[in-house]
Amino acid sequence: MPEPALVEGIDVVRRYPGAQGVIAVRGASVAVRPRDFVALMGPSGSGKTTFLGVLAGLDPPDDGEVKWKGRPMSSMSADERRELRQHGVGVVFQSFGLLPALSAVENVELPLRVNGVDLTEARERAEAWLHRLGLETRMHNRTYELSAGQQQRVAVARALIPEPEIVMADEPIAEVDTENADIILEALWDVIRRDGAVLAATHNPEALRYANRVVLFRDGVVEQEGTPQEVAGHLTVD
Numbered sequence: 001m002p003e004p005a006l007v008e009g010i011d012v013v014r015r016y017p018g019a020q021g022v023i024a025v026r027g028a029s030v031a032v033r034p035r036d037f038v039a040l041m042g043p044s045g046s047g048k049t050t051f052l053g054v055l056a057g058l059d060p061p062d063d064g065e066v067k068w069k070g071r072p073m074s075s076m077s078a079d080e081r082r083e084l085r086q087h088g089v090g091v092v093f094q095s096f097g098l099l100p101a102l103s104a105v106e107n108v109e110l111p112l113r114v115n116g117v118d119l120t121e122a123r124e125r126a127e128a129w130l131h132r133l134g135l136e137t138r139m140h141n142r143t144y145e146l147s148a149g150q151q152q153r154v155a156v157a158r159a160l161i162p163e164p165e166i167v168m169a170d171e172p173i174a175e176v177d178t179e180n181a182d183i184i185l186e187a188l189w190d191v192i193r194r195d196g197a198v199l200a201a202t203h204n205p206e207a208l209r210y211a212n213r214v215v216l217f218r219d220g221v222v223e224q225e226g227t228p229q230e231v232a233g234h235l236t237v238d
């Protein structure tokens, strides 16, 4: 028997209504188990970001279901959803989603402040994360004063600081060089070390050195799933 999934999308469908009426995800099922590092790959526009948003509980599926530790998210109370957002799932957005009025360190400490951690401790932990990600000299800059790669690292620190059980990272190494990609992937690996899981949408084969599974999306469905070796033949550079 495989270990129960932390999060599981079952036949997920997600549409964007509007003039064009796009069906971005058209029946995708993925289960992420403890200690899984899943690379979500596939061409631009294949539905990776949309699927991550549904699995993270940010957007409801139009059809199908998302389960968190076996419980349908649609049946969770407001308190349970809040708990999930605060401690269960950490999200790194493709567009970072940093608050421009705040400095880098203030962005990173924010989730801890929301969780009720006092300012001194939150600041110490945020500074430690930014040191680890090589941003010690940029901590007090507003995020719009940072390069894209630096903003990406701030976004990673902000997702990881509450020590979520699963981190869903959308292109977490798209903007950084190989050295910083390793630093970020290594930081994501911390979640695996404490028996959590990582689901990372990525175009970068560098991530395959860390992933135990690859889920290959195409046109809103899972085209293939397996170990990096099994899927290697299907990967195209896009």
Ligand SMILES: Nc1ncnc2c1ncn2[C@@H]1O[C@H](COP(=O)(O)OP(=O)(O)OP(=O)(O)O)[C@@H](O)[C@H]1O
Pocket: 016, 018, 022, 023, 024, 042, 043, 044, 045, 046, 047, 048, 049, 050, 051, 094
């Ligand atoms: N807000 C939106 N409104 C309408 N259509 C959208 C919206 N967001 C995404 N789409 C469409 O949904 C489909 C899937 O987009 P999505 O962003 O999930 O792809 P992706 O695999 O993450 O691509 P990329 O690799 O470029 O990040 C695309 O056809 C896209 O144009």
Ligand SMILES: [Mg+2]
Pocket: 048, 049, 050, 094, 170, 201
């Ligand atoms: Mg995307």
